[in-house]
Amino acid sequence: MTKGKGQKPGQKSGAKSGSKSGAKKPGRSVTAPPIADVSAAGAVENTTSGKKEASSPAARIFPVDTHFQQMARRVGGLQRDKAIERAQTALDVVKPAYEDFLEREVTGLADLVRKVETGHDEPGWIETAAFRTRQLRDSGGTLGYELIAFVAGSLCELFDSIETGSECNMESIICHIDALMLARQKSYRRLRPEQVPELTKGLQRVVKHVTI
Amino acid sequence: MNLRDLVILVADPSSYISMLIHGMLRGFGSNKILEVRNSNGVLQTLMGQKIDIMICDMHLPPHGGLSLTRAIRGKTDNEHRTMPILIMSSDSREATIKRARDAGANMVIAKPISPANLYDRLSWIAFNPRKFVDTATYFGPDRRFKIEGYPGGVGRRAGDKEVEIGAESGPALAQDDIDNLFSSVQTGQD
Numbered sequence: 001m002t003k004g005k006g007q008k009p010g011q012k013s014g015a016k017s018g019s020k021s022g023a024k025k026p027g028r029s030v031t032a033p034p035i036a037d038v039s040a041a042g043a044v045e046n047t048t049s050g051k052k053e054a055s056s057p058a059a060r061i062f063p064v065d066t067h068f069q070q071m072a073r074r075v076g077g078l079q080r081d082k083a084i085e086r087a088q089t090a091l092d093v094v095k096p097a098y099e100d101f102l103e104r105e106v107t108g109l110a111d112l113v114r115k116v117e118t119g120h121d122e123p124g125w126i127e128t129a130a131f132r133t134r135q136l137r138d139s140g141g142t143l144g145y146e147l148i149a150f151v152a153g154s155l156c157e158l159f160d161s162i163e164t165g166s167e168c169n170m171e172s173i174i175c176h177i178d179a180l181m182l183a184r185q186k187s188y189r190r191l192r193p194e195q196v197p198e199l200t201k202g203l204q205r206v207v208k209h210v211t212i
Numbered sequence: 213m214n215l216r217d218l219v220i221l222v223a224d225p226s227s228y229i230s231m232l233i234h235g236m237l238r239g240f241g242s243n244k245i246l247e248v249r250n251s252n253g254v255l256q257t258l259m260g261q262k263i264d265i266m267i268c269d270m271h272l273p274p275h276g277g278l279s280l281t282r283a284i285r286g287k288t289d290n291e292h293r294t295m296p297i298l299i300m301s302s303d304s305r306e307a308t309i310k311r312a313r314d315a316g317a318n319m320v321i322a323k324p325i326s327p328a329n330l331y332d333r334l335s336w337i338a339f340n341p342r343k344f345v346d347t348a349t350y351f352g353p354d355r356r357f358k359i360e361g362y363p364g365g366v367g368r369r370a371g372d373k374e375v376e377i378g379a380e381s382g383p384a385l386a387q388d389d390i391d392n393l394f395s396s397v398q399t400g401q402d
Contacts, residue, residue, distance in 0.1 A: 060346040061354065064294045068218055068264040072338035077214025078241045080331060087239030087327035094235060101228060134271065135226045138302065141324020142232050149324060156302065 091143060098143050099189075105132055106184045110177050117170055126168070130159035136180070150193040151179045154203045161211040172210045179203055213335045215242040219261065222247045223254050223268040223277070224300070233267065236327050240334070249273075251280045258284070258292050265337070267321075270301035270312070277301075278315040285316035285351045293351065294344055296337045300325065304385045316352025318342070322387050329387055336391065 078086070109132045116122050133155045140149035155176040162168045179199060182188055193200045220242055224230045230247045237245050246263070248254050250273045257263065268277040281297050284290065299312045302323040312320045321333045342353040 058347055061343050062346070063341070064344045064353075065341050066264070066294055066296060067262075068296050069338050069341045071218050071264065072213050072215060072334070074214040077216070080213075080335070083213070083240040084327045084331050085239075086241075087236040087331070090235035090239040091232065091327065094232065131225065134302065135228055138226070138229050138323045138325070139232060142229075142326065153302075160303075 095143055098139065098145070101139070102136070102145070102148065102184055102189070105136055106180050108132060109136075110181060113170075113173055113177050117174065126159060126162055129173075130156065130163065133159060145189055146192045147183045147188060147190075147196065148180070150200060151176060151183050151203065154207050155180070157207050158210060166211055169210045172206045175206055176203065213240070213331070213338055215240050215334070217244060218242065218264040219244045219246065221245075221254065221257055221263045221266045221268075223249075223251075223266060223272050223280075225249050225269060225271065225273055229269075233325065233330070236325070236330055239327065240331060251275060251283075254280060255283075258290075263292060263295060265296045265298065265334070267298045267300060270299055270303065270308075278312055278317070281312075281315040281317050281352075298333055298337065304387075306385055306389075309385060313355050314350070316350070318353050319391075322385075333391075 077083075109129060112122065112125055112129055112132075116125050122128075133152050137149050137152035137156055140146070140152060155173070158169075158172055158176065182199070183191075188196070215237065220237055222230050222233050222237075222245060224233065224247075227247075227249070230249075234245050234247065246257060248257055254266065254268070254272075268280060270277045272280060277299050281299065284292055284295065284297070287293065296318045297316065299317040299320045300323050301308060301312065301320055304320075304322045309320050318337050319333050321329055344352065345354050
């Protein structure tokens with residue numbers, strides 16, 4: 001990755017941009033758009049970057065410096081490391097309660113699938129199951145429950161493929177539910193996917209088979 | 213980055229995910245965070261008060277975060293038309309990221325979200341204001357970018373192996389690759 005493209009957002013370029021905002025050169029004037037969110041300062045065009053703007057008369061291009069951008073650049077904010085540390089601490093606070101959530105969601109998902117499997121009419125069950133599974137994947141990933149996130153992610157792929165027209169293969173869904181039931185157990189829930197290769201490779205094979 | 217007194221709207225159908233994002237934002241110093249669960253909630257909130265930035269899930273019901281983004285960008289008499297919009301998506305295939313970009317999103321963040329990723333994306337939006345483009349078919353942040361040797365999201369790095377991919381989906385992108393799709397004129401690549 002090139003450095004320019006891959007630079008961490010808000011680091012070097014942030015400082016550069018911040019100083020730039022106060023040092024805009026007067027140049028070609030651009031009509032401010034008829035919307036309230038564009039700052040007066042933003043209505044001045046920098047001549048050095050105006051080459052493409054002139055090429056397309058149908059396109060109106062104008063700088064925007066929103067209230068968010070102006071305010072977020074104020075001095076007095078938290079340093080990146082400190083902010084991230086505090087955010088991580090906030091997540092650590094909710095982690096103990098996550099296991100209750102996990103238990104509730106996995107059980108709810110399993111119950112739903114079992115009902116469908118045994119012939120109960122559950123309208124919209126795919127959407128409900130997909131929603132619950134996405135929650136498990138996203139929360140598991142954020143809170144460091146990687147195996148949960150992996151299994152739920154794999155199940156999400158199945159639901160996504162069903163929503164886009166693939167056949168609904170209950171066996172493959174139940175296989176994932178079983179894997180989730182296993183992954184929620186204390187001895188498994190903090191494992192990483194690579195620590196249980198048989199499980200992860202098996203699920204990958206199932207998904208590949210069903211979604212092709 | 214100073215988020216104090218900025219009004220942040222978190223739009224996610226999951227109350228649990230919203231709670232996690234809320235906690236992260238609090239950690240960053242934010243003190244005005246609103247949560248909604250669907251597009252109607254977003255539109256009602258936008259009618260009622262000024263929102264400084266929206267963090268919106270790609271799957272926001274009923275029609276998804278991208279439809280909502282297009283609606284906000286497309287409504288001309290709308291004070292939130294240029295509001296920064298950060299889309300959260302677990303689908304990080306290049307085609308999906310481009311759809312988000314073409315809808316007018318400022319940035320896409322890949323789910324699951326980590327504090328560092330969220331902070332960096334917010335910071336990127338704050339410190340790299342992009343020009344807006346208004347045409348007959350698009351209103352939103354400048355989408356122009358140039359990717360050298362980057363067909364289908366593979367083969368860009370020297371060490372990358374050749375990979376055959378389907379024409380329509382493409383591989384999932386890493387967060388850095390997503391960022392690159394949004395890096396624009398200010399990086400000097402237009």
